[in-house]
Amino acid sequence: MLKARGLQSDVDNYSRYKADYTLYHTLPRLLVNLRKDILGTLLVTIDGSVYYNDSDSYLTETRTDYRYTEENWYREAVTANGRVAFINVHPQDYLKLDSVPEVFSVARLIKDPDSKQPLAVIMADADTVILDKIVRQVSFNVNSIVTITDKDHRLVYSNTYLSPEELHQFVKNPSNILYKQHSYVPVSRTIPISSWEITVWLSKAELASKVSWMHIMGASFAVGGVVLTFFLFFAYSRTLLTPFKEMISVMSHVQRGNMKKRVSIQGQDEIAQLGTALNRMIYQLDELIIKEYRTKLNLKNAEFRAFQSQIHPHFLYNTLNALLSLNRKGEHAHLERAIISLSGMLRYILTSHDTCSLEEEFSIIQKYGELMSMRFRDRLEIKITLDPEIAHIRVPKLLVQPLVENAIIHGVEPCEHPCLVEVSAEMLPKITDEDRFVIRIADNGIGFKPLERSNNQSIGLSNVKERLALAFPGKYDFQLDSRIGHGTYINITITLNKEELPQ
Numbered sequence: 245m246l247k248a249r250g251l252q253s254d255v256d257n258y259s260r261y262k263a264d265y266t267l268y269h270t271l272p273r274l275l276v277n278l279r280k281d282i283l284g285t286l287l288v289t290i291d292g293s294v295y296y297n298d299s300d301s302y303l304t305e306t307r308t309d310y311r312y313t314e315e316n317w318y319r320e321a322v323t324a325n326g327r328v329a330f331i332n333v334h335p336q337d338y339l340k341l342d343s344v345p346e347v348f349s350v351a352r353l354i355k356d357p358d359s360k361q362p363l364a365v366i367m368a369d370a371d372t373v374i375l376d377k378i379v380r381q382v383s384f385n386v387n388s389i390v391t392i393t394d395k396d397h398r399l400v401y402s403n404t405y406l407s408p409e410e411l412h413q414f415v416k417n418p419s420n421i422l423y424k425q426h427s428y429v430p431v432s433r434t435i436p437i438s439s440w441e442i443t444v445w446l447s448k449a450e451l452a453s454k455v456s457w458m459h460i461m462g463a464s465f466a467v468g469g470v471v472l473t474f475f476l477f478f479a480y481s482r483t484l485l486t487p488f489k490e491m492i493s494v495m496s497h498v499q500r501g502n503m504k505k506r507v508s509i510q511g512q513d514e515i516a517q518l519g520t521a522l523n524r525m526i527y528q529l530d531e532l533i534i535k536e537y538r539t540k541l542n543l544k545n546a547e548f549r550a551f552q553s554q555i556h557p558h559f560l561y562n563t564l565n566a567l568l569s570l571n572r573k574g575e576h577a578h579l580e581r582a583i584i585s586l587s588g589m590l591r592y593i594l595t596s597h598d599t600c601s602l603e604e605e606f607s608i609i610q611k612y613g614e615l616m617s618m619r620f621r622d623r624l625e626i627k628i629t630l631d632p633e634i635a636h637i638r639v640p641k642l643l644v645q646p647l648v649e650n651a652i653i654h655g656v657e658p659c660e661h662p663c664l665v666e667v668s669a670e671m672l673p674k675i676t677d678e679d680r681f682v683i684r685i686a687d688n689g690i691g692f693k694p695l696e697r698s699n700n701q702s703i704g705l706s707n708v709k710e711r712l713a714l715a716f717p718g719k720y721d722f723q724l725d726s727r728i729g730h731g732t733y734i735n736i737t738i739t740l741n742k743e744e745l746p747q
Contacts, residue, residue, distance in 0.1 A: 245356055248290040248363040272297045281374035283347060286338070288312045289364040296339065310338045321351035321365045328352055330438030332394035336369060347371060348400055375401040386450035389414075389428065395439035414445070421445060487515045491522055503530035563589075563612075566619040578618045585615045599715075602669055602683075603635040609648055609667055616652050623662050624652065631670040634681045637740070640711045646704040647685045647734055655689025655732055663689050663731075672737070679740040688731040712736070 275285040275297035284298035317331040331349035351367040392401040421428040428445035497505040507519040570579040613626035656663040665687045719739040726732035
């Protein structure tokens with residue numbers, strides 16, 4: 245501060261001695277730098293005094309005829325006003341050296357901490373070997389050239405020797421570089437604090453080869469990833485989906501009526517809990533269905549027996565009238581045979597079974613026909629035909645007999661001419677995939693108007709229809725056609741279940 249302010253001549257000898265001692269003994273020690281790539285440190289005070297220290301000696305002689313304050317690096321440091329100024333490549337010509345090297349430097353203006361007035365400019369010179377050490381620590385895995393240029397596009401460093409013509413090509417036409425028969429692609433970045441540009445020139449052919457290899461590796465990893473994904477998907481989906489498929493299969497069996505099917509439980513996870521809940525639901529549903537089925541079955545049997553009980557008095561009433569008629573005529577032999585036939589019919593009627601085969605039903609009709617023939621003699625002819633293919637099919641007991649009885653009592657008995665009653669059952673030709681058979685009862689008696697039929701006829705017909713509805717819900721068709729003077733025709737068409745089909 246004494247030298248910068250020009251006050252050294254105004255102080256006493258002791259203060260001047262302390263200042264000189266500091267400048268010539270303490271300062272060199274402070275400027276010592278153990279790094280070999282730092283060539284030296286230069287200090288230029290405002291009054292023009294110059295101090296320099298390098299790694300070999302405390303003080304190196306500087307040129308006295310050198311105009312320091314007029315150099316660009318000095319001006320840049322002053323302009324930076326206390327901030328770091330990066331000095332482009334310049335010759336170290338301010339020293340008395342046999343060989344003048346080129347260096348790059350970092351300079352800064354030193355200020356008085358109290359008055360903020362400039363005191364000196366300090367500059368550290370660095371050898372480009374420091375850049376070489378930094379660059380060689382980085383590997384690009386392809387043939388490359390690294391260049392560092394200053395803000396004036398002068399070469400600061402290159403890891404490969406470049407002639408002036410080659411350097412001119414690198415700087416002026418960076419997008420199309422051809423060096424030693426190889427094309428290069430530039431990747432550059434500017435350092436803001438120094439405005440230097442670092443450019444890495446990568447071999448285009450080797451880079452393309454690396455990129456191609458990366459594509460191949462990427463594709464290989466992608467294919468491997470897809471294969472691994474599918475493998476894991478199938479492995480885990482098998483583990484996860486198998487229990488759900490089993491549950492769906494169990495539900496399909498339940499839907500078809502198999503309530504004994506259950507899910508096999510393994511583990512304690514959420515899927516196992518779901519399977520347990522499904523088994524419990526099927527069990528409760530089975531119990532509920534059985535309970536409801538038994539209730540409805542009992543109700544159906546009760547209704548069935550109620551309708552069955554209506555037939556018995558009606559049948560006995562008409563049969564007893566026939567026996568009474570034979571007795572009045574004094575035909576005791578016929579009466580005896582009729583009583584024997586009646587006892588056989590009653591024995592069959594009073595059995596506990598609610599259903600019978602068509603063969604058994606037509607046998608009862610045959611006996612009833614014989615009983616009625618004894619009564620009406622030549623006035624009645626009964627023709628019975630049964631297809632053997634459907635003889636085993638079961639129907640409600642006494643389903644057809646009341647219709648035959650109605651045909652005789654209400655169609656033949658009032659008629660004055662001989663009458664024919666035909667009873668038949670046969671399979672129908674297939675129209676759809678369903679198998680059907682038909683029962684026909686026809687007579688050529690007096691006939692009637694359907695809307696004016698007697699009460700006894702209505703009871704018999706309604707009873708048969710209701711028993712059909714209970715035995716074959718939604719699977720039967722009852723047709724009746726009657727005209728006065730032409731007789732009555734009844735067709736009962738029934739659709740067969742699969743288990744009822746002939747084997």
